[in-house]
Amino acid sequence: MTRKQKRLASIATILVVIGGAAALVLTALSDSVAYFHSPSDIVAKAPAQSQRIRLGGLVESGSVVRDGSQHVSFKVTDTLESVEVAYTGLLPDLFREGQGVVTEGTLGPDRIFVADTVLAKHDETYMPKEVVDDLKERGLWEDGKGMVSQDTPEAVVTQTSGAGS
Known part of the structure; x- marks a missing residue:
């Protein structure tokens, strides 16, 4: 050689x-x-049951149900569709209805999302970037104003501080 x-x-x-x-x-x-999905994505095309995903949106008002000390069920919505979430564990201190949330886990056979992680940001007006991008695509979000109602574009429902940046 x-x-x-x-x-x-x-x-x-x-x-x-x-x-x-x-x-x-x-x-x-x-x-x-773990790929990010909105509730509308999951309703339109459910991922495989074993596939680990992230589900993001707003905690639907009136949907939080606590069964005992650590089992919680609630719905995550993107204003069009809702997905029920079951979680066992301690929730973040600032978790509440109407707040942006990102959950991570798998979709069960009964189409209930079984989360093993629930994330909420310290800022009470936080909205995950992926959720903001999804809402912008549907015309439900305006920079500087936050989420706007479909009926009256002037009515601000939620506001964010720098979620899009």
Whole structure:
């Protein structure tokens, strides 16, 4: 083997090793990826029951039901559709109806979202970026004003501080 062929073989070996390592990392990460869905997305096309997803929207008013000390069920809405969520654990202190929330878990066979994580931001006017983007697409959100009613675009229902930035 000439010197040039040895160098080419070394480079090829290094590229194969790097490619294999990248494939292993991507395979490992794909199992832990949770894609974001709005309630309308889930109602339109339900993900597989074993697929881990994030569900974001507003906690629907009047939907929070506490069964005992740590089991809570509530509905997450995007103003068009609602998805019932079941969660066992301690909720964030600022979790309340009408507030933006992101839950993470899987969709059960009864179409109830079984969450193992519930996230709420410290700012009481917080709205997750994905939810804001989804509401903007439907014309229900205006920058600087927040969420607006479908009936009267001037009526501000919720306001955010920098959620779109």
